[in-house]
Amino acid sequence: KNQVEQSPQSLIILEGKNCTLQCNYTVSPFSNLRWYKQDTGRGPVSLTIMTFSENTKSNGRYTATLDADTKQSSLHITASQLSDSASYICVVRSNFGNEKLTFGTGTRLTIIP
Amino acid sequence: GAGVSQTPSNKVTEKGKYVELRCDPISGHTALYWYRQSLGQGPEFLIYFQGTGAADDSGLPNDRFFAVRPEGSVSTLKIQRTERGDSAVYLCASRDGNTGELFFGEGSRLTVL
Numbered sequence: 001k002n003q004v005e006q007s008p009q010s011l012i013i014l015e016g017k018n019c020t021l022q023c024n025y026t027v028s029p030f031s032n033l034r035w036y037k038q039d040t041g042r043g044p045v046s047l048t049i050m051t052f053s054e055n056t057k058s059n060g061r062y063t064a065t066l067d068a069d070t071k072q073s074s075l076h077i078t079a080s081q082l083s084d085s086a087s088y089i090c091v092v093r094s095n096f097g098n099e100k101l102t103f104g105t106g107t108r109l110t111i112i113p
Numbered sequence: 114g115a116g117v118s119q120t121p122s123n124k125v126t127e128k129g130k131y132v133e134l135r136c137d138p139i140s141g142h143t144a145l146y147w148y149r150q151s152l153g154q155g156p157e158f159l160i161y162f163q164g165t166g167a168a169d170d171s172g173l174p175n176d177r178f179f180a181v182r183p184e185g186s187v188s189t190l191k192i193q194r195t196e197r198g199d200s201a202v203y204l205c206a207s208r209d210g211n212t213g214e215l216f217f218g219e220g221s222r223l224t225v226l
Binding site: 004032034036041042043044045046049089091093101103104105106108 | 204
């Protein structure tokens with residue numbers, strides 16, 4: 001069964017600090033992996049999309065890594081800001097058949113001043 | 114607008130009633146998805162449309178749930194004989210056929226009393 005597991009479930013850090021969120025998946029065959037940011041009460045917004053051949057991709061203070069061999073991805077946030085407080089969701093797409101995506105349950109990140 | 118639009122943003126109804134949730138995708142996006150998100154959880158797949166047809170409806174929980182997209186643009190998710198367990202945020206997303214990126218609406222929060 002395709003699964004996406006994220007850790008930690010929740011994280012609280014001080015403003016200005018860095019943090020790393022983890023995503024492990026068992027989706028096969030793999031097509032791509034996306035990280036989304038979801039503010040409370042809002043829809044998810046895409047941060048990065050990574051394909052099989054990409055190891056690292058940056059979007060401002062967000063850097064995503066992908067290890068397709070170990071089926072792991074991480075999202076690193078540098079110099080956190082209060083506005084980074086949100087849920088971060090890892091989503092993996094399979095090449096097989098339909099367009100169903102497998103979502104992780106997310107990491108709830110809280111930045112405190 | 115340029116984004117995915119969902120209406121209503123909030124819907125409160127009584128157990129046993131019928132509800133319709135509407136999604137207006139980004140113009141030109143042929144792929145449209147419906148997801149359901151409970152508090153503290155990641156989005157759960159319901160149904161995927163490619164054009165006018167439901168390419169995958171395996172996520173619909175039971176026959177009380179139905180979705181249509183008659184002209185390949187706007188989609189309506191219909192829930193009959195609502196139950197308290199149907200309370201959730203219903204998210205709609207459309208996909209850019211060139212980049213593969215998903216764009217989510219802000220969701221419709223359904224509360225069944």
